[in-house]
Amino acid sequence: MNPIARLFGWAALVFGLLYFFIPLTGLVEFSLKARRGVYSLDAYAKVIGDPEFQATFGYSVLMALVTIVIGVLIVVPTAFWVRLKMPWARPYVEFITLLPLVIPAIVIVFGYIRLYNTSSWLPMTGSVMGTNILLAFGYTVLALPYMYRAVDTGLRTIDVATLTEAAQSLGAGWGTILGRIILPNVLVAVLSGAFLTFAIVIGEFTLAALLDRPAFGPYLQRIGANKPYEPFALAVISFGITWACMGLIQLVTRFSKHTRAQN
Amino acid sequence: MAFLEISHLEKSFGANRVVKDFNLDVDKGEFISLLGPSGCGKTTVLRMVAGFENPSSGAIRIGGTDLVGKRPNQRNIGMVFQAYALFPNLTVAENVGFGLKIKGAPRAEIDRRVAEMLALIGLPDLGGRYPFQLSGGQQQRVALARALAPKPQVLLLDEPLSALDAKVRVSLRNEIRAIQRELGITTIFVTHDQEEALSISDRIVVMNGGIADQVGTPFEIYNRPSTRFVAHFVGQLNVFSTDGAGNLAGVQLGAGRDFAARPEALHLGRAPGTDIVLPARISEVHFLGSVIRLTADAAGARVSLDTFNRPDVPPPAIGTDVELSLSSRDLIPLG
Amino acid sequence: MTPATPAPGTRPPRRLPLTWLGILPFLIFVTLFLILPTAHIVIGAFQDRSGAFTLQNIRDLNTGTIPSSYWISVKISVASAALGCLIGFAMAAAVTFGAVPRWIKAPLMTFSGVASNFAGVPLAFAFLATFGPVGLVTVFLRNNFGIVLQRDLGFNILSFWGLTITYLFFQIPLMILIITPALEGLRREWREAAEVLGATGTQYWRMIALPILFPSLLGTFALLFANAFGAVATAIALTGSSLNIVPIQLYAQIRGDVLGNPNLGYAMAFGMIVVTAIANLIYIWLRIRAERWLK
16 A cells, blocks of 8 residues: 555545534534533433423324334235245336435325315325324335345345245244234344434424424424524434444344354 | 576564565576465565565566566556456456556557467457456456566466466466466465476475475476475375384385375386385375375375276276385385 | 154145235235225226216326426435435445544434434424524524525525425435445455556546446436425425425315316326336336346
């Protein structure tokens, strides 16, 4: 490695790290400035004590969990079935699952509002429950690329056909095969997808705002326009949540490697 | 003066001395093999000649010019790698012409040379294919053509056959040798396969622990190994210990030493010209075609011997008591 | 135990026509919540209020502030995708090819996973807290060097460059995450083979490494482009409605029909799909061309 390349490498790395850490430092520093002249956790105390924070945050957590359940129920059987019985369809299914990366979320939710409004054949936005369900489905669509990829990668590492045949020869039905053979084997992949979904949903703004649901993302935006320091404390908290989700992904991945090495 | 001179070459990675005082003179047009187990330093020597590693000390000269300190792209050396290192984004013809294109050769000259090289390796019609469309053996031949196209001073082959299956390995090694003879190019071939080294080299360097144990023709290496390591690493070996007085089956050989005999030096029955006779019992019979390899218990050791297959003489059955004879001149004293 | 062959009299298995039933739930789901809503927008873009076919909505895209909002959106997306690719590539190359110590790689990848998902409203706050009027860097520069960002450097967080550098915060890590495996796929022997054949480092990169990486680079660029083009939350939280980009205009239209014509809103959304689709079609086309040498 010649010295110029080395210097260039260090320069790129240092630049990138400054790029990442200066805004985070700025954010944390600002969130601590609620009391004049000294650093304090006042902004955090105010935020956490705000009943609206508790309500919206709870709502988003619940939404994230519902999204994860719907996502797993749709993605795992599909990815499994495509691998087992329809390998020719894999590129097409994969293409569909990648569409949400190309079609902006705002366009999709625009479609929901017009397609499922009170005067349509499926008036989902007509009731609170219907809108909640629509939002959860929308989140599932947003998470689809990540969830499908994670599960499909997980399935690649196990021999789906042999496991299925072995289970069938022992008398297992499809439910048993999926729930007790396939799912445990791709659990790490499913968990990775789940944490990623959680990180995406918890602070999501566009869908929740346009469907007018009391989620954490719109609350964050509204408070950002009205309060001086609280929004920054909230941003630190949501960064912490993202970090925790990624940390958990690392943890389950490492844990699975560990157990696999022991076997 | 030799064409390629490697003198007092040393290489350490940290505290680990990988190559120790390595010396080798190679004549122009010679085919030299570096033979040894993995980790013996043979590949490191090759990579120092290519310029990928810098020697800790010592000199490498080609035609009197010291190469140490020159970058690999200034050395005019051809190299073939173990895993097919063809550029996947270039066609066969573009791969072969790569070196000439870098040198700035005119288009017509590149085309002519590429055609010549593809004919040489026997793949004249595959110029338009991409590497993934070729078999392993074909890829390695293209890699050879690519290395030879810019007319390098020295050709380096880093275990070029080890990724191929057995049949292709034998045919390609003969082809490599034929092409090398035809072009008269000075070649260093690294391998861990003794049969490969014995069959195609002018001379072999047997390496062990970073040291060149012995340098010699295949005939010398096989028949007169100078160290115990060389004797064991190259070919099959039967080891005999003499008794306290230095005798083996009543023949005085020398006290406190072990002696070795190749399987083909042992004879079934008393053969003319032999002076040592050992009673033995046959324990295994392997029919290999032209040769029959027998394993027998003799003089407290398990020995193997080769006899030619003769249609009128069936091999002895397992458990038969026989006599084995050998000539003390065929014994290799082990250090 | 199921018998290997069906007993006489039982129905022979009709495997082929029924196989696709296994993915029926998936198909229904994506049809209802991905395909139909998108199709509704696309069709609506070509209908007038009474539902008759018209091209008027598409023509109307060329009125008022709409063309300029598309233009600035495309510019921000291209700039943040291009810079993201460039910086992310340099960082990934630095950790992959050993310009910096090896142990840096694992934490960098983890951090990239976090940062690439740290978008939306919180990200906007982070940059406001740093480059905003009373932000960390703004105040630091003013107090220590007497430089006022907006006055002396013409920099404003609520602007083209402000939004671009904010987007880079998730674009760079996304590039690192995607391109690192591709860089690891470059084999050492390719570089060494090129070197002994006389190539310099630059020639190796130009003739071998970059052509091999080309499809991955392009794909990532297209993805980063779409990522920035569709970003709504960051832009709204950062600039309110002061910056005239497509997602913000569409957002306002959906909330309050500010264009006074719902079908023009469809046309704007359709335009967004067209732009990201073009970016991806260019990518697919170039990728097919570049991958002649792949299986």
